[in-house]
Amino acid sequence: MPASSTPKVTLYFAPRSRASRALWLLEELGVPYELRVLDLTRADQKTDELLALNPMGKVPIVTLDGHPIWETTAITAHLCDVFPEAGLAPKIGTPARADYYRWLSFGTGVMEPAFMDLVKKHEVNTRQAGWGDFASVKRAIAAGLEKGPWLLGDRFTGADLVTGGTLDFFTMWAADQFADIPGLDAYLKRLRARPALRKAREIDQEVFARQEAAHAS
Ligand SMILES: N[C@@H](CCC(=O)N[C@@H](CS)C(=O)NCC(=O)O)C(=O)O
Structure with missing residues (x-):
């Protein structure tokens, strides 16, 4: 895929949640991404902005050039196809x-x-x-x-x-x-x-610690 057509990837993420698999996926794919951190205890996932992306009001959500994808399985299947260089999906029809x-x-x-x-x-x-x-x-x-x-x-x-x-x-x-x-x-x-899972865990832990500190203050 030419560099100019690489989509902008954004992950709407909360620590210690099912969004950790999507974070791990992005680390496995090795693509640049923006992390938008939500605090589920403050119901960040239920704002109008977030409900417009995922009417279920849940994470993970990934946007590709602004197009929202939700449900971990859909995110994984689609991103593995969009970024085939990572070799995470077998050939279609096999x-x-x-x-x-x-x-x-x-x-x-x-x-x-x-x-x-x-x-x-x-x-x-x-x-x-x-x-x-x-x-x-x-x-x-x-x-x-x-x-x-x-x-x-x-x-x-x-x-x-x-x-x-x-x-x-x-x-x-x-x-x-x-x-x-x-x-x-x-x-x-x-x-x-796997290094990608270890990296995702580190990020998860850092974000979790920041949220805990914010709750305590
Ligand atoms: N089936 C969804 C489940 C997503 C899900 O349940 N996420 C939880 C976090 S573990 C969530 O966002 N909960 C917040 C809420 O429901 O308000 C997937 O696999 O992506």
């Missing part, structure tokens, strides 16, 4: 692309709601609920990690950012619920060793 779509969908569309049901003790009919039960989710993750080192085999992709990033977050919250998934510890170690 079996690897099909697997990539599956893991992109699975992280936020299946694993997250099944995990929330479990920890919040929601009673759902898992035959009717589109995301199923947590035992099935764990079986699917174990099958996905069998080959390794990444969900698509040899290649780290946006799917590891979404599903792996969600696993990274949930296992920090409730490690015991994931303890019996073969291969998961090694997979998480590989994810956490």
